Amino acid sequence: MIRTTDKRSHVRRATAVLAAGAAAVLLAACGSDGDGTGDHSGHGNGSGASASPSAPASKSAQNAADVTFAQGMIPHHRQAIEMADLAPTRAESPAVKKLAADIKNAQDPEIKTLSGWLTSWGEEVPAPGAMDHSTHGGDGDTGGMMTTEEMDGLKNAKGKAFDTAFMELMIKHHEGAVAMARTEQAQGAFTDARTMAQAIITSQSAEIAQMNKLLGKS
Incomplete structure (x- = not known):
């Protein structure tokens, strides 16, 4: 068992x-x-x-030209927006008012983008109100930036006088921006900055042509 x-x-x-x-x-x-x-x-x-x-x-890393482009374009754009903000109450021409609105709508987001790049690179973002002409080159080159006298004259103008002054000053301003953008394309390394530079060249060249036409210069 x-x-x-x-x-x-x-x-x-x-x-x-x-x-x-x-x-x-x-x-x-x-x-x-x-x-x-x-x-x-x-x-x-x-x-x-x-x-x-x-x-x-x-994406390629930034170089000194990219930093110069961003630091120079921020105050440049800010001044263009300051000029554009005068148009709703001073301009007579609907075309000038629309042009001013288009300029502000295009350049305000670019300021934010440029500022973000500088911050991410550990570089200084120009303070509001700063108009550092040194970033635009030597020999008195201001990149089309308005002088204090020119801005005061624009602020005091109204009607057709404002329309004419606004467009003449903005043409010079845009030409400076286009020159800065061409320098960025030639010398910059950061892909997105070069892309923005091309967009600035395209849009602002078209606006220069539009303003010359409104002024009867073309």
């Missing part, structure tokens, strides 16, 4: 071990299938994730 019991006990233990082993295999298989499914989707996400870090890496 003892031997029979021992045999049965051994059989039961062996059966339990086999059952436990089979369960472990099944669990491992299920876990593998679940992980495999996760891995497939993970690979999809992984390839997408690996693509995004490569995007910033594809």
